[in-house]
Amino acid sequence: MTTTQTQTAAELRVEDVSVVFSGLRALDGVSFTVRPGTIHAVIGPNGAGKTTLLNALSGIYRVASGRIMVDGQEVTGLRPDRVARRGVARTFQNIVVSPVESTLDNLMVGRHRLTRSGIAATALGLGRGEQRVHEARVRDIAEFAGLSGVLDRPAASLAYGDLKRLEFARALCLEPRLLILDEPVAGMNAAESAELARLVSAARDALGLTVVFVEHDMGVVMSIADRITVLDFGKVVTDGTPEHVRQHPEVISAYLGAPMESGNDQVAERLS
Ligand SMILES: Nc1ncnc2c1ncn2[C@@H]1O[C@H](COP(=O)(O)OP(=O)(O)OP(=O)(O)O)[C@@H](O)[C@H]1O
Ligand SMILES: [Mg+2]
Structure with a gap:
């Protein structure tokens, strides 16, 4: 981009957040921190609560308990337009x-x-x-x-x-300080996915962004995420670097059913 309008990247803290739908605990005590200027992936099987988490972060869903903090300021319970005014922008799964x-x-x-x-x-x-x-x-x-x-x-x-x-x-x-993406490469072919992954990374570098994204494409996740939070049944299974997550037994069994010894391509293949 030729005209730069660099923002200060935001820190996101998710503290013990639960979201309940008529008895169903879609999120159950979820906590993780996203450091400013990092790219943070949220992964997990269908129905794990990933979109629910993004909806809670952007003010679309009310949280039953817990706090969401952007740069140390609480945004829990704010309406979506108010959350947007704090510098949070998002895309949708559809x-x-x-x-x-x-x-x-x-x-x-x-x-x-x-x-x-x-x-x-x-x-x-x-x-x-x-x-x-x-x-x-x-x-x-x-x-x-x-x-x-x-x-x-x-x-x-x-x-x-x-x-x-x-x-x-x-x-x-929106010149966000925190950009939230729900399955940005879903439905794209491999070349388009790689290009969008490159764009997300370049946008972080050029604009000073913090990025939180949900994605099923493990090739993309492993190539651009600094850290990954794994959700299942509304709970955090593990949280850490791509290397850490790749080695985690529950991630291996939930996603692959076998030890993950191969590279990203094979992982993506088995998840698709
Ligand atoms: N508005 C809602 N009302 C009732 N239940 C909901 C609502 N939104 C989500 N849920 C339920 O919460 C759980 C988590 O759904 P969510 O959409 O967050 O999953 P997800 O991890 O994004 O899955 P996918 O990978 O398929 O997009 C599911 O059981 C879903 O049916
Ligand atoms: Mg979803």
């Missing part, structure tokens, strides 16, 4: 973009937190000077994400890989 709007307009919506009067300014039209500054930055982020060629196309006409990158780029347009 793509959520406006299909009739152009790529550029979808990205501009991502800026609303930063405009003078929030979303109303986006809807009603910004002052021309302000609009120009935001649009320049959005075009910059789009170029970084490989979307320059599709800026004027309606989102509905984009290829799947472009749509996933649009979601990622829109989250970047």
Whole structure:
């Protein structure tokens, strides 16, 4: 990116967080810390509570107990827009973009937190000077994400890989200090996945971000995560470096059913 707008990366602390749905403990006393400027993966089988965790972090789900701290300040119980104002942006497991709007307009919506009067300014039209500054930055982020060629196309006409990158780029347009991604490479082919993994890493480096992401693609997880938290049945199974997690007996049995002696490719293959 040519215009840098470096933020201070946020620290995230998840302290003994539980989320309950009519008797089901989807998260049960989950704790982990994400150091500023690191990439932190959350992995685990289907239904483990990964998306529930991201929803709790971004204020979409209420936590039954525990605390969520961003840079030492509690965000537990804040509404999603308030959490966003603390510098937290996220993408969703299912793509959520406006299909009739152009790529550029979808990205501009991502800026609303930063405009003078929030979303109303986006809807009603910004002052021309302000609009120009935001649009320049959005075009910059789009170029970084490989979307320059599709800026004027309606989102509905984009290829799947472009749509996933649009979601990622829109989250970047909020200039977050903590970026939360739910399965960013799901459904992508190997080349697209590797490219998005590279983008996440590059965004962390260029923008000063902390990243928390959920992903089933172990090749991507092992290649970009500094630390990994493993969830199962709403609880933390283990937490540590990729090397530590790779050796953990419960991870090996839950994911592979056999010792993991091979490289990432084979791991990804057996998980897919
Ligand atoms: N809004 C909700 N209401 C009731 N139960 C829910 C709700 N959201 C999640 N759950 C339940 O909580 C548990 C964890 O679901 P969650 O979506 O967090 O899993 P996940 O780890 O993201 O799985 P996947 O890998 O399939 O995306 C599941 O049993 C799910 O059915
Ligand atoms: Mg999920």
